[in-house]
Amino acid sequence: MTKIEARNVYKEFNVTNEAGKCEKLIVLDNFDLEVKQGEFLAILGPSGCGKSSFLNILAGLDRQDSGDILIDKRSVLDNDFDRGVVFQGYALYPWRTVLENVAIGLEIRGVGRQERERLAYEYLALVGLKPFAKRRPHQLSGGMKQRVAIARALVYQPEILLMDEPFAALDAQTRELLQFELLRIWEADKKTIIFVTHSIDEAILMADRVAVMTARPGKIKEIIDISLPRPRTGEIRNSPEFIQIRQKAWNLIKDEVIRAQNLEEDNDTDTGSFNKQGDDQSHEKVS
Protein backbone atom coordinates (compact mmCIF):
# COMPACT_ATOMS: atom_id res chain seq x y z
CA MET A 1 0.00 0.00 0.00
CA THR A 2 1.30 3.44 -0.91
CA LYS A 3 1.89 5.65 2.12
CA ILE A 4 3.55 8.68 0.53
CA GLU A 5 3.36 9.83 -3.05
CA ALA A 6 5.19 12.79 -4.57
CA ARG A 7 4.14 13.75 -8.09
CA ASN A 8 5.91 16.26 -10.26
CA VAL A 9 7.04 18.33 -7.30
CA TYR A 10 8.69 21.68 -8.01
CA LYS A 11 10.37 23.89 -5.46
CA GLU A 12 12.42 27.03 -5.88
CA PHE A 13 14.03 29.51 -3.52
CA ASN A 14 14.86 33.17 -4.01
CA VAL A 15 18.52 33.69 -3.26
CA THR A 16 20.79 36.71 -3.42
CA ASN A 17 23.82 36.35 -5.64
CA GLU A 18 27.23 37.93 -5.08
CA ALA A 19 26.20 41.03 -7.02
CA GLY A 20 23.33 41.48 -4.56
CA LYS A 21 20.71 40.51 -7.14
CA CYS A 22 17.81 38.23 -6.41
CA GLU A 23 17.80 34.97 -8.40
CA LYS A 24 15.69 31.87 -8.50
CA LEU A 25 17.30 28.65 -7.39
CA ILE A 26 15.35 25.64 -8.65
CA VAL A 27 15.83 22.96 -6.03
CA LEU A 28 13.33 20.25 -6.97
CA ASP A 29 11.90 19.71 -10.45
CA ASN A 30 9.93 16.73 -11.76
CA PHE A 31 10.43 15.05 -8.42
CA ASP A 32 8.42 11.81 -8.26
CA LEU A 33 8.56 9.25 -5.49
CA GLU A 34 6.33 6.57 -4.01
CA VAL A 35 6.95 5.14 -0.56
CA LYS A 36 5.11 2.06 0.65
CA GLN A 37 3.48 1.64 4.05
CA GLY A 38 6.04 0.23 6.48
CA GLU A 39 8.92 0.74 4.08
CA PHE A 40 12.39 1.91 5.09
CA LEU A 41 13.44 4.16 2.22
CA ALA A 42 16.84 5.84 2.15
CA ILE A 43 17.60 8.87 0.00
CA LEU A 44 21.12 9.45 -1.29
CA GLY A 45 22.15 12.44 -3.33
CA PRO A 46 24.90 15.00 -3.78
CA SER A 47 25.04 17.95 -1.44
CA GLY A 48 22.56 20.68 -2.29
CA CYS A 49 20.33 18.47 -4.48
CA GLY A 50 17.21 19.16 -2.42
CA LYS A 51 17.00 16.21 0.00
CA SER A 52 16.33 18.36 3.05
CA SER A 53 14.00 20.60 1.06
CA PHE A 54 11.87 17.56 0.22
CA LEU A 55 11.92 16.32 3.81
CA ASN A 56 10.98 19.77 5.11
CA ILE A 57 7.95 19.83 2.83
CA LEU A 58 6.97 16.32 3.95
CA ALA A 59 7.38 17.42 7.58
CA GLY A 60 5.04 20.36 7.00
CA LEU A 61 7.82 22.88 7.64
CA ASP A 62 7.76 24.23 4.07
CA ARG A 63 5.59 23.99 0.94
CA GLN A 64 6.25 22.96 -2.62
CA ASP A 65 5.59 25.56 -5.34
CA SER A 66 3.77 23.05 -7.52
CA GLY A 67 3.09 19.35 -7.81
CA ASP A 68 1.41 17.09 -5.27
CA ILE A 69 2.65 15.34 -2.21
CA LEU A 70 0.14 12.92 -0.75
CA ILE A 71 0.18 11.05 2.53
CA ASP A 72 -2.50 8.36 2.68
CA LYS A 73 -3.91 9.92 -0.52
CA ARG A 74 -4.40 13.33 1.14
CA SER A 75 -2.37 16.44 0.38
CA VAL A 76 0.54 17.08 2.70
CA LEU A 77 -0.67 20.69 2.79
CA ASP A 78 -3.55 19.54 5.05
CA ASN A 79 -0.76 19.40 7.60
CA ASP A 80 -2.49 17.24 10.17
CA PHE A 81 -0.44 14.09 9.81
CA ASP A 82 1.51 12.29 12.49
CA ARG A 83 5.12 12.67 11.46
CA GLY A 84 8.08 12.13 13.74
CA VAL A 85 11.05 14.21 12.71
CA VAL A 86 14.70 13.57 13.58
CA PHE A 87 17.01 16.09 12.03
CA GLN A 88 20.70 16.65 12.61
CA GLY A 89 21.55 18.70 15.68
CA TYR A 90 19.14 17.18 18.21
CA ALA A 91 17.06 20.37 18.85
CA LEU A 92 16.37 19.44 22.45
CA TYR A 93 15.02 21.97 24.94
CA PRO A 94 17.97 22.73 27.24
CA TRP A 95 15.84 23.69 30.24
CA ARG A 96 13.87 20.44 30.17
CA THR A 97 15.05 17.14 31.53
CA VAL A 98 15.61 14.22 29.17
CA LEU A 99 12.29 12.76 30.29
CA GLU A 100 10.44 16.04 29.65
CA ASN A 101 12.09 16.37 26.26
CA VAL A 102 10.88 12.93 25.24
CA ALA A 103 7.39 13.59 26.59
CA ILE A 104 6.88 16.88 24.77
CA GLY A 105 5.01 15.46 21.77
CA LEU A 106 2.63 13.68 24.13
CA GLU A 107 2.15 16.85 26.16
CA ILE A 108 1.20 18.78 23.02
CA ARG A 109 -1.31 16.03 22.22
CA GLY A 110 -2.91 16.41 25.63
CA VAL A 111 -1.75 13.09 27.13
CA GLY A 112 -1.96 13.19 30.95
CA ARG A 113 1.20 13.47 33.04
CA GLN A 114 1.26 9.93 34.40
CA GLU A 115 0.70 8.31 31.02
CA ARG A 116 3.24 10.49 29.24
CA GLU A 117 5.88 9.75 31.86
CA ARG A 118 5.19 6.04 31.56
CA LEU A 119 5.54 6.19 27.76
CA ALA A 120 8.60 8.46 27.91
CA TYR A 121 10.34 6.00 30.26
CA GLU A 122 9.40 3.12 27.97
CA TYR A 123 10.98 4.79 24.94
CA LEU A 124 14.01 5.96 26.90
CA ALA A 125 14.53 2.33 27.86
CA LEU A 126 14.26 1.39 24.20
CA VAL A 127 17.19 3.65 23.33
CA GLY A 128 19.12 2.66 26.47
CA LEU A 129 18.76 5.95 28.33
CA LYS A 130 16.35 5.23 31.17
CA PRO A 131 18.98 5.96 33.86
CA PHE A 132 19.52 9.43 32.36
CA ALA A 133 15.89 10.53 32.47
CA LYS A 134 16.42 13.30 35.00
CA ARG A 135 19.49 14.84 33.37
CA ARG A 136 19.45 17.96 31.24
CA PRO A 137 20.65 17.81 27.60
CA HIS A 138 23.96 19.59 28.31
CA GLN A 139 24.89 16.69 30.63
CA LEU A 140 24.69 14.18 27.76
CA SER A 141 27.11 13.21 24.99
CA GLY A 142 26.23 13.89 21.35
CA GLY A 143 25.22 10.26 20.81
CA MET A 144 22.98 10.31 23.86
CA LYS A 145 21.30 13.51 22.70
CA GLN A 146 20.59 11.95 19.34
CA ARG A 147 19.04 8.93 21.13
CA VAL A 148 16.80 11.33 23.06
CA ALA A 149 15.76 12.91 19.76
CA ILE A 150 14.93 9.46 18.37
CA ALA A 151 12.96 8.47 21.50
CA ARG A 152 11.09 11.79 21.32
CA ALA A 153 10.15 11.15 17.68
CA LEU A 154 9.04 7.57 18.36
CA VAL A 155 7.16 8.00 21.61
CA TYR A 156 3.87 9.16 20.17
CA GLN A 157 3.96 6.37 17.59
CA PRO A 158 3.98 8.48 14.44
CA GLU A 159 2.92 6.74 11.27
CA ILE A 160 5.91 8.23 9.49
CA LEU A 161 9.45 8.91 10.65
CA LEU A 162 11.43 11.51 8.72
CA MET A 163 15.15 11.41 9.40
CA ASP A 164 17.59 13.88 7.88
CA GLU A 165 21.18 12.71 8.39
CA PRO A 166 20.33 11.80 11.96
CA PHE A 167 23.67 10.15 12.67
CA ALA A 168 25.98 12.41 10.68
CA ALA A 169 27.46 14.20 13.68
CA LEU A 170 28.20 11.06 15.68
CA ASP A 171 31.42 9.14 16.14
CA ALA A 172 31.76 5.90 14.14
CA GLN A 173 31.01 3.52 17.01
CA THR A 174 27.93 5.40 18.26
CA ARG A 175 26.71 5.72 14.71
CA GLU A 176 26.96 1.98 14.18
CA LEU A 177 25.17 1.27 17.47
CA LEU A 178 22.34 3.64 16.62
CA GLN A 179 21.97 2.23 13.11
CA PHE A 180 21.23 -1.20 14.57
CA GLU A 181 19.09 0.22 17.36
CA LEU A 182 16.97 2.03 14.81
CA LEU A 183 16.69 -1.14 12.71
CA ARG A 184 15.61 -3.11 15.77
CA ILE A 185 12.95 -0.53 16.64
CA TRP A 186 11.73 -0.34 13.05
CA GLU A 187 11.58 -4.13 12.68
CA ALA A 188 9.36 -4.30 15.78
CA ASP A 189 6.57 -2.10 14.43
CA LYS A 190 7.43 -1.25 10.81
CA LYS A 191 6.62 2.44 10.65
CA THR A 192 7.31 4.13 7.35
CA ILE A 193 10.78 5.69 7.44
CA ILE A 194 12.40 8.13 5.03
CA PHE A 195 16.06 8.39 5.91
CA VAL A 196 18.37 10.90 4.23
CA THR A 197 22.07 10.10 4.42
CA HIS A 198 25.36 10.88 2.71
CA SER A 199 26.65 7.42 3.49
CA ILE A 200 26.14 4.79 0.78
CA ASP A 201 26.92 1.98 3.25
CA GLU A 202 24.44 3.29 5.80
CA ALA A 203 21.70 3.54 3.16
CA ILE A 204 22.27 -0.02 1.90
CA LEU A 205 22.65 -1.48 5.39
CA MET A 206 19.34 -0.09 6.59
CA ALA A 207 16.92 0.41 3.75
CA ASP A 208 14.46 -1.69 1.73
CA ARG A 209 15.10 0.64 -1.19
CA VAL A 210 17.63 3.37 -1.85
CA ALA A 211 16.50 6.34 -3.95
CA VAL A 212 19.39 8.10 -5.69
CA MET A 213 18.81 11.74 -6.56
CA THR A 214 20.32 13.83 -9.34
CA ALA A 215 22.25 17.03 -8.77
CA ARG A 216 20.09 20.16 -8.47
CA PRO A 217 17.38 20.56 -9.59
CA GLY A 218 16.88 17.33 -7.73
CA LYS A 219 14.73 14.46 -8.89
CA ILE A 220 14.91 10.73 -8.42
CA LYS A 221 17.47 9.25 -10.80
CA GLU A 222 16.97 5.61 -9.91
CA ILE A 223 15.71 3.45 -7.09
CA ILE A 224 17.76 0.44 -6.02
CA ASP A 225 15.96 -2.51 -4.40
CA ILE A 226 17.91 -3.85 -1.44
CA SER A 227 16.89 -7.46 -1.10
CA LEU A 228 19.50 -8.32 1.53
CA PRO A 229 18.05 -10.56 4.28
CA ARG A 230 16.82 -9.14 7.59
CA PRO A 231 17.60 -8.76 10.40
CA ARG A 232 20.73 -7.18 9.02
CA THR A 233 24.07 -7.55 10.74
CA GLY A 234 27.35 -5.69 10.40
CA GLU A 235 28.87 -8.65 8.54
CA ILE A 236 26.46 -8.17 5.68
CA ARG A 237 28.66 -5.30 4.51
CA ASN A 238 31.30 -7.85 3.48
CA SER A 239 28.92 -9.97 1.42
CA PRO A 240 29.33 -10.02 -2.38
CA GLU A 241 25.72 -8.80 -2.75
CA PHE A 242 26.37 -5.77 -0.56
CA ILE A 243 29.58 -4.92 -2.42
CA GLN A 244 27.79 -5.22 -5.75
CA ILE A 245 24.98 -2.89 -4.61
CA ARG A 246 27.51 -0.41 -3.24
CA GLN A 247 29.26 -0.33 -6.63
CA LYS A 248 25.96 0.18 -8.41
CA ALA A 249 24.98 3.03 -6.07
CA TRP A 250 28.34 4.69 -6.47
CA ASN A 251 28.16 4.39 -10.29
CA LEU A 252 24.76 6.09 -10.17
CA ILE A 253 25.82 8.88 -7.90
CA LYS A 254 29.32 9.80 -8.96
CA ASP A 255 28.31 11.79 -12.06
CA GLU A 256 25.78 13.66 -9.95
CA VAL A 257 28.43 14.54 -7.36
CA ILE A 258 30.63 15.93 -10.15
CA ARG A 259 27.69 17.86 -11.63
CA ALA A 260 26.85 19.23 -8.19
CA GLN A 261 30.45 20.31 -7.68
CA ASN A 262 30.41 22.12 -11.01
CA LEU A 263 27.15 23.81 -10.02
CA GLU A 264 28.74 24.95 -6.79
CA GLU A 265 31.66 26.46 -8.65
CA ASP A 266 29.33 28.19 -11.12
CA ASN A 267 26.94 29.46 -8.53
CA ASP A 268 28.29 31.60 -5.74
CA THR A 269 24.86 31.99 -4.24
CA ASP A 270 24.72 28.36 -3.25
CA THR A 271 25.24 27.75 0.42
CA GLY A 272 25.25 23.95 0.21
CA SER A 273 28.33 22.41 1.79
CA PHE A 274 30.14 19.45 0.34
CA ASN A 275 31.98 18.24 3.35
CA LYS A 276 29.60 17.30 6.07
CA GLN A 277 31.48 17.63 9.28
CA GLY A 278 31.64 14.55 11.37
CA ASP A 279 30.52 12.08 8.70
CA ASP A 280 32.84 9.39 9.88
CA GLN A 281 32.16 6.92 7.08
CA SER A 282 34.13 9.14 4.75
CA HIS A 283 35.47 6.24 2.68
CA GLU A 284 32.08 5.91 1.12
CA LYS A 285 30.54 9.33 1.54
CA VAL A 286 28.91 10.59 -1.58
CA SER A 287 30.08 14.14 -1.18
Ligand SMILES: Nc1ncnc2c1ncn2[C@@H]1O[C@H](COP(=O)(O)OP(=O)(O)OP(=O)(O)O)[C@@H](O)[C@H]1O
Ligand atom coordinates in the same frame (compact mmCIF):
# COMPACT_ATOMS: atom_id res chain seq x y z
N1 LIG B 1 15.45 28.63 2.81
C1 LIG B 1 16.30 28.64 1.78
N2 LIG B 1 16.50 29.76 1.07
C2 LIG B 1 17.32 29.78 0.00
N3 LIG B 1 18.00 28.69 -0.44
C3 LIG B 1 17.84 27.55 0.23
C4 LIG B 1 16.98 27.46 1.37
N4 LIG B 1 17.02 26.18 1.83
C5 LIG B 1 17.87 25.53 1.01
N5 LIG B 1 18.36 26.33 0.06
C6 LIG B 1 19.27 25.96 -1.03
O1 LIG B 1 18.60 24.94 -1.76
C7 LIG B 1 19.53 23.95 -2.18
C8 LIG B 1 19.06 22.59 -1.67
O2 LIG B 1 19.20 22.59 -0.26
P1 LIG B 1 18.89 21.29 0.58
O3 LIG B 1 19.25 21.61 1.98
O4 LIG B 1 17.52 20.81 0.30
O5 LIG B 1 19.93 20.27 -0.06
P2 LIG B 1 20.45 18.88 0.49
O6 LIG B 1 20.42 17.92 -0.64
O7 LIG B 1 19.72 18.49 1.73
O8 LIG B 1 21.96 19.26 0.84
P3 LIG B 1 22.97 18.63 1.92
O9 LIG B 1 23.20 17.23 1.50
O10 LIG B 1 24.17 19.49 1.76
O11 LIG B 1 22.32 18.76 3.26
C9 LIG B 1 20.88 24.37 -1.66
O12 LIG B 1 21.57 25.00 -2.71
C10 LIG B 1 20.57 25.35 -0.55
O13 LIG B 1 21.57 26.31 -0.44
